[in-house]
Amino acid sequence: MIELEQPVEAGHEMRAEIRRISNRTRARRVATSRVMVLLCAVALTLAAVPLALLIYQLLKNGVPVLNKAFFTTVPSTPTLIAPNATGGVSNAIVGSIALNIYASVLAIPVGVFVGIYLAETESKLATTLRTIAQTMAGAPSILMGLFAFSFVVHDLKIGFSALAGSFALAVLMLPVIILSSEIAVRNVPATLREAGLALGAKPHKVSMRVVLPSALTGIVTGAILALSRAVGETAPVLLVIGGGFTNTWGLLNPVSALPLSIFENAKSPWPSQRAQVWGVALVLVAFIFLVSLTARIWASRKQQVRN
Amino acid sequence: MEQKTMADMQSKTATTESTNRGPIAMQLRDVAVSFHGRTAVRDCSFDVAKNKVTSLIGPSGSGKTTLLRALNRLHDLTPGAKVSGQILLEGVDTYRGDLTVTELRTRVGMVFQRPNPFPTMSIYDNAVSGLRFNGVKKKALLDEAAESSLRSAALWDSVSTRLKVAASNLSGGEQQRLCIARALALDPEVLLMDEPTSALDPIATLRIEELMTSLKSRVTVIIVTHNMQQAARISDDCAFLLMGEDRAGELIEFDTTEKIFNNPIDPRTLDYTLGRFG
Amino acid sequence: MTQVPTDLRKHEEVVAEFGSATTSRTWYFYVLLAAAVLFLLVSIGFVGTIFWSSLPTWLHGGLSLLTGKGWTAPNGPFGGLAMIAGTIETSLIALAIAVLIGLGTSIAIVFYIPRRLRNIVATLVELLAAVPSIVYGLWGLLVLAPWMATTVNPWLNKLPFATTIFGNPGQEFGTSLLLASIVLGIMIIPTFVAISREVIAVVPQDLIEACLSLGATRWQVIREVVLPTAKVGLYGATFLSLARATGETVAVAMVAGGVANMQFHLLYPGTSIASWIALQFGESTSKEVAALMALGVLLMLLNFGLSLISRSLVNRQRKLLATV
Numbered sequence: 001m002i003e004l005e006q007p008v009e010a011g012h013e014m015r016a017e018i019r020r021i022s023n024r025t026r027a028r029r030v031a032t033s034r035v036m037v038l039l040c041a042v043a044l045t046l047a048a049v050p051l052a053l054l055i056y057q058l059l060k061n062g063v064p065v066l067n068k069a070f071f072t073t074v075p076s077t078p079t080l081i082a083p084n085a086t087g088g089v090s091n092a093i094v095g096s097i098a099l100n101i102y103a104s105v106l107a108i109p110v111g112v113f114v115g116i117y118l119a120e121t122e123s124k125l126a127t128t129l130r131t132i133a134q135t136m137a138g139a140p141s142i143l144m145g146l147f148a149f150s151f152v153v154h155d156l157k158i159g160f161s162a163l164a165g166s167f168a169l170a171v172l173m174l175p176v177i178i179l180s181s182e183i184a185v186r187n188v189p190a191t192l193r194e195a196g197l198a199l200g201a202k203p204h205k206v207s208m209r210v211v212l213p214s215a216l217t218g219i220v221t222g223a224i225l226a227l228s229r230a231v232g233e234t235a236p237v238l239l240v241i242g243g244g245f246t247n248t249w250g251l252l253n254p255v256s257a258l259p260l261s262i263f264e265n266a267k268s269p270w271p272s273q274r275a276q277v278w279g280v281a282l283v284l285v286a287f288i289f290l291v292s293l294t295a296r297i298w299a300s301r302k303q304q305v306r307n
Numbered sequence: 308m309e310q311k312t313m314a315d316m317q318s319k320t321a322t323t324e325s326t327n328r329g330p331i332a333m334q335l336r337d338v339a340v341s342f343h344g345r346t347a348v349r350d351c352s353f354d355v356a357k358n359k360v361t362s363l364i365g366p367s368g369s370g371k372t373t374l375l376r377a378l379n380r381l382h383d384l385t386p387g388a389k390v391s392g393q394i395l396l397e398g399v400d401t402y403r404g405d406l407t408v409t410e411l412r413t414r415v416g417m418v419f420q421r422p423n424p425f426p427t428m429s430i431y432d433n434a435v436s437g438l439r440f441n442g443v444k445k446k447a448l449l450d451e452a453a454e455s456s457l458r459s460a461a462l463w464d465s466v467s468t469r470l471k472v473a474a475s476n477l478s479g480g481e482q483q484r485l486c487i488a489r490a491l492a493l494d495p496e497v498l499l500m501d502e503p504t505s506a507l508d509p510i511a512t513l514r515i516e517e518l519m520t521s522l523k524s525r526v527t528v529i530i531v532t533h534n535m536q537q538a539a540r541i542s543d544d545c546a547f548l549l550m551g552e553d554r555a556g557e558l559i560e561f562d563t564t565e566k567i568f569n570n571p572i573d574p575r576t577l578d579y580t581l582g583r584f585g
Numbered sequence: 586m587t588q589v590p591t592d593l594r595k596h597e598e599v600v601a602e603f604g605s606a607t608t609s610r611t612w613y614f615y616v617l618l619a620a621a622v623l624f625l626l627v628s629i630g631f632v633g634t635i636f637w638s639s640l641p642t643w644l645h646g647g648l649s650l651l652t653g654k655g656w657t658a659p660n661g662p663f664g665g666l667a668m669i670a671g672t673i674e675t676s677l678i679a680l681a682i683a684v685l686i687g688l689g690t691s692i693a694i695v696f697y698i699p700r701r702l703r704n705i706v707a708t709l710v711e712l713l714a715a716v717p718s719i720v721y722g723l724w725g726l727l728v729l730a731p732w733m734a735t736t737v738n739p740w741l742n743k744l745p746f747a748t749t750i751f752g753n754p755g756q757e758f759g760t761s762l763l764l765a766s767i768v769l770g771i772m773i774i775p776t777f778v779a780i781s782r783e784v785i786a787v788v789p790q791d792l793i794e795a796c797l798s799l800g801a802t803r804w805q806v807i808r809e810v811v812l813p814t815a816k817v818g819l820y821g822a823t824f825l826s827l828a829r830a831t832g833e834t835v836a837v838a839m840v841a842g843g844v845a846n847m848q849f850h851l852l853y854p855g856t857s858i859a860s861w862i863a864l865q866f867g868e869s870t871s872k873e874v875a876a877l878m879a880l881g882v883l884l885m886l887l888n889f890g891l892s893l894i895s896r897s898l899v900n901r902q903r904k905l906l907a908t909v
Binding site: 022029030032033036037040041042044046047048051054057058109110111116117118119122125126128129132133138140141142143144146149150151155174186191193194202203204207208229231232233234235239259262263266267274278281284285292293 | 604627710724828
């Protein structure tokens with residue numbers, strides 16, 4: 001048995017003093033704690049309030065504008081005689097659909113394959129590509145517009161076109177899809193891969209036939225979320241698609257897009273055009289919210305089934 | 308069935324006998340803990356004698372740790388947790404009495420299974436962290452308390468020259484002793500220890516067991532251990548818990564260590580101490 | 586926010602031991618490799634093209650892009666100092682807003698919101714992130730700007746030191762650097778919350794219990810143990826939010842006023858690097874395009890740098906917790 005290195009009785013005064021201070025300061029400390037809880041609750045409210053206000057404004061100003069003509073007619077310019085003759089935004093809807101389909105065709109296959117590559121390889125190339133993807137995923141989207149302008153519009157001499165816009169959006173989506181695909185593959189339980197390999201199957205077949213189907217939900221979710229982000233992006237397309245008032249969707253023609261129509265008309269002198277802009281914004285936000293929520297709910301249901 | 312009822316009666320008798328234990332630090336009366344309605348441990352009634360080591364023993368799952376954590380109201384953090392019965396500290400109900408939970412915890416300290424010194428703090432800062440949390444700022448007081456508690460934990464000699472070094476530089480055993488010093492700095496009446504040596508090597512374990520025995524004169528120690536030999540070595544009183552068929556732990560027998568290990572009343576206690584089940 | 590899969594180590598072990606799709610040279614391997622190489626080329630092209638297109642500006646004007654105060658279209662001289670100043674000013678104020686509100690929000694979500702509600706609240710904050718930049722810009726322009734012009738700005742100008750900080754633009758415009766900072770701040774709150782929440786939530790439970798067992802109040806636990814332990818990761822969240830703020834283009838373009846004036850008064854219109862590119866690109870000559878590309882290079886370097894710092898901090902935080 002060891003001896004205490006200091007007798008028990010010494011330091012009694014110190015202990016009493018500690019207890020005194022402790023009791024004296026307790027009320028204040030507990031009160032401070034309560035105040036801080038309150039402040040954190042205030043912060044949470046402050047974070048939620050702008051969203052609530054925004055949604056309110058979107059609904060209040062956007063809903064009245066949504067009618068059949070809004071979705072089916074092309075825009076027209078109001079005149080003094082007909083100040084409400086704004087037409088609709090069918091050109092922007094068609095353009096956005098076209099742009100995003102082309103961009104998906106470009107970005108999703110390549111992105112998924114690179115993601116699988118990163119998950120399956122432990123090479124210097126893989127690490128480098130991962131860092132590149134992480135960097136590009138956070139890059140300002142206007143840089144993709146600059147890239148598309150320089151390369152597609154200028155160097156390839158294609159000019160302002162849907163191709164240029166799709167290219168910009170594809171470059172935007174690519175790193176995001178790569179990262180989410182890699183995570184989806186890595187999240188497949190390693191035991192599944194082990195089981196396939198233990199049955200004697202070759203590694204690449206195991207990857208294709210066993211791991212990949214299991215990762216599919218995550219991959220699809222990631223691609224859908226990347227797409228929903230691209231739909232709302234203005235900066236990449238602003239510089240390169242040219243705009244226009246007709247329902248075109250050809251690759252080599254200038255096209256319009258929903259975010260672009262908002263950007264162009266927000267500062268319009270005509271109140272009717274400014275009002276219409278709210279409708280476009282509402283459609284955009286509603287679409288993105290619905291897609292994001294659906295994708296997440298679907299993904300979590302599949303996760304639950306698997307568990 | 309009849310045998311069980313007999314054992315029940317006898318364990319209650321054992322509790323009554325314990326009133327001859329001398330000064331009492333804490334009393335448990337029909338303490339039960341449940342989570343979202345499902346009972347985890349129940350019917351715990353015994354007295355913890357002052358300045359003695361009381362151990363809670365039993366196989367894993369028997370609710371020992373759950374019971375221990377009720378003693379410093381750690382279950383307050385867990386949503387859905389409910390503690391019923393009475394836990395008295397020097398006669399005051401710790402849950403419904405006039406005692407704030409923060410004050411309770413300065414009088415009932417805790418040491419955990421895995422050593423957990425605060426990683427961003429030095430050895431000195433760790434030792435006095437309890438004091439700082441309780442509003443003590445005077446350097447002279449902090450210095451004195453640091454030295455006192457580190458000496459009590461038998462750590463002073465090896466760290467006095469490097470007090471400002473990060474706590475993570477210590478070995479596992481030293482870190483655990485730092486955690487003990489940290490708890491002792493507040494001069495608690497009771498020290499709860501949740502399997503304090505299970506993550507340590509045998510030599511460190513031995514040193515901490517020696518420490519616990521010497522600390523008795525200053526604090527009352529309540530220790531949870533799954534190591535029977537340890538309980539037999541260091542504790543004065545023993546509470547044996549067992550998981551029942553409904554997966555709730557219950558107190559089977561409480562008595563002096565001597566009696567529990569040499570002449571227990573309940574056959575299940577005997578089975579456990581003889582190692583018939585883990 | 587990307588999450589780290591929990592059995593990452595085991596995945597690597599299996600791959601190392603048995604091999605994977607890329608160990609043997611099958612057609613599948615070549616497809617994957619081709620995609621990887623394609624991505625590499627695209628990323629090199631991304632950086633290279635913008636840099637290449639900006640060369641004329643650097644060659645003609647040297648570093649005057651960084652120091653010049655005026656932007657004279659169509660032929661120059663092109664000075665980006667006003668944009669740089671605007672970017673710094675709006676981003677820093679936005680960061681202050683986002684960190685203050687975001688930190689409180691994260692703490693509330695992790696420690697004070699009951700578990701059942703936690704997912705709903707977290708989803709709400711993520712929805713904030715899903716709103717596209719242009720919608721924030723629209724809201725700022727058509728709703729907040731008039732409100733600023735009629736209600737807030739006159740009030741702000743009555744405060745002491747108003748003229749120094751805010752300036753007194755006379756005309757009540759509404760669009761200003763201040764409004765841009767506020768809208769920007771709102772936009773980057775979800776970025777900060779996403780990372781800080783994760784970093785705070787993984788502080789080990791037994792540290793929290795140890796702290797409480799010493800008689801600390803809940804706030805003391807957060808301030809003395811949780812936040813210091815998560816400190817490095819929180820800095821990472823800060824840098825990432827700053828990176829995002831500097832790159833925001835469209836919202837700032839719509840509410841900052843779009844004027845390249847080299848000044849710091851908050852109520853005056855101003856601009857940022859990214860928004861200037863967006864606003865000027867439409868009718869620019871090839872000389873101006875090159876200058877805008879040069880601004881793009883600047884933006885790229887700034888963003889990549891901040892992003893890199895952020896990632897290394899978050900990684901350091903992860904390693905720190907692995908040893909605790």
